[in-house]
Amino acid sequence: MKSTRPRYSIVAPIYNEEGNIELLYQRIHKVMESTGESWELIMVNDGSRDRSPELIDALADRDPHVKTIHFARNFGHQTAVTAGIDHASGEAVILIDADLQDPPELILEMIERWKAGYQVVYAIRSERKGESWFKLMTAKLFYRVIYRITDVDIPVDTGDFRLMDERVVAILRQMREHNRFIRGMTSWIGFKQTGVYYVRDVRHSGETKYPLRKMIRFALDAITSFSYFPLQIMVYVAAVLGVLALLAIPVVALLRLAFGTEFFGGQATTIILLLLMSSFQLFFLFILGQYVARIYDETRDRPLYVIAHRRGLSDAPPALSRTNLPQSSDLSPAPESTPVERQTP
Numbered sequence: 162m163k164s165t166r167p168r169y170s171i172v173a174p175i176y177n178e179e180g181n182i183e184l185l186y187q188r189i190h191k192v193m194e195s196t197g198e199s200w201e202l203i204m205v206n207d208g209s210r211d212r213s214p215e216l217i218d219a220l221a222d223r224d225p226h227v228k229t230i231h232f233a234r235n236f237g238h239q240t241a242v243t244a245g246i247d248h249a250s251g252e253a254v255i256l257i258d259a260d261l262q263d264p265p266e267l268i269l270e271m272i273e274r275w276k277a278g279y280q281v282v283y284a285i286r287s288e289r290k291g292e293s294w295f296k297l298m299t300a301k302l303f304y305r306v307i308y309r310i311t312d313v314d315i316p317v318d319t320g321d322f323r324l325m326d327e328r329v330v331a332i333l334r335q336m337r338e339h340n341r342f343i344r345g346m347t348s349w350i351g352f353k354q355t356g357v358y359y360v361r362d363v364r365h366s367g368e369t370k371y372p373l374r375k376m377i378r379f380a381l382d383a384i385t386s387f388s389y390f391p392l393q394i395m396v397y398v399a400a401v402l403g404v405l406a407l408l409a410i411p412v413v414a415l416l417r418l419a420f421g422t423e424f425f426g427g428q429a430t431t432i433i434l435l436l437l438m439s440s441f442q443l444f445f446l447f448i449l450g451q452y453v454a455r456i457y458d459e460t461r462d463r464p465l466y467v468i469a470h471r472r473g474l475s476d477a478p479p480a481l482s483r484t485n486l487p488q489s490s491d492l493s494p495a496p497e498s499t500p501v502e503r504q505t506p
Contacts (some may be wrong), residue, residue: 166250168252169254170254170255171201172205172242173202175205176241177210177213179211182204185259186202192269203249205229207236236465252327253326255323256325263284267357271324271357280325281353283344286319325347
């Protein structure tokens with residue numbers, strides 16, 4: 162049987178993007194048709210509340226290149242990307258957001274690098290248009306902190322906009338942790354990687370899906386997934402406080418001898434020290450709790466996402482290498498299409 166497998170799979174997570182979907186499709190269609198090779202566009206509806214589900218299904222009805230996945234509820238951006246990766250059948254998988262801040266035209270340069278022998282081609286933001294000074298400052302700080310404290314070489318100023326070879330995708334499918342940081346996971350996998358620079362444009366339509374609250378949570382996921390530094394820093398803080406306590410004993414004794422017992426009279430000093438120590442303890446309990454919570458997420462072994470229905474895709478995503486791992490919960494009826502054949506990397 163001749164394989165109907167596409168050369169490229171483009172994965173686009175969708176969450177309340179009704180103002181961007183048509184233009185995103187048009188630009189991707191133009192770019193991919195210019196390659197002269199086969200391709201598919203997998204749009205993952207992450208529980209959108211606007212007209213996004215109807216729009217992407219309409220695209221799937223009029224263009225067989227477009228495939229859709231609809232979650233039963235909102236599971237988050239990184240999980241939506243994961244679902245697209247699970248269902249992608251291309252020799253190369255390209256991740257792109259739907260807000261058009263990442264230009265689809267850059268895909269052509271990514272493909273050139275992939276054909277030159279690179280297994281991962283990530284996009285580096287040389288400039289970010291239309292973003293506040295606070296967003297620029299916190300983003301710059303985040304990427305540099307991650308780069309410093311993790312054991313994995315995660316490139317700075319990069320997002321999820323990237324191309325991945327099928328060998329990378331096969332390993333990524335085995336990594337089923339619930340608190341996901343895709344750009345860090347692809348860096349951890351290794352292989353030959355390179356970057357291409359681009360100017361990130363302003364959002365075409367709609368609002369950002371990463372307000373401050375989600376940015377903080379995303380940063381915690383990134384740090385706790387790839388670094389033990391927050392746990393290790395407890396030792397250094399404890400050592401500093403211990404040394405200060407030891408030094409304070411003779412200092413207090415000398416001051417009392419010199420100025421009398423009234424020098425440290427009252428309870429103010431004791432209260433301040435207790436509050437200071439309590440704040441340190443609570444902070445590090447919070448850090449420890451973040452790691453424990455993530456362990457709890459993994460031990461529950463719940464599926465990463467629940468699919469309400471799909472369109473244009475085979476009955477099940479490509480088999481994971483580790484068959485004992487859950488793939489997803491799927492509420493969709495069995496489609497009439499036959500499963501897509503897979504080629505061994």
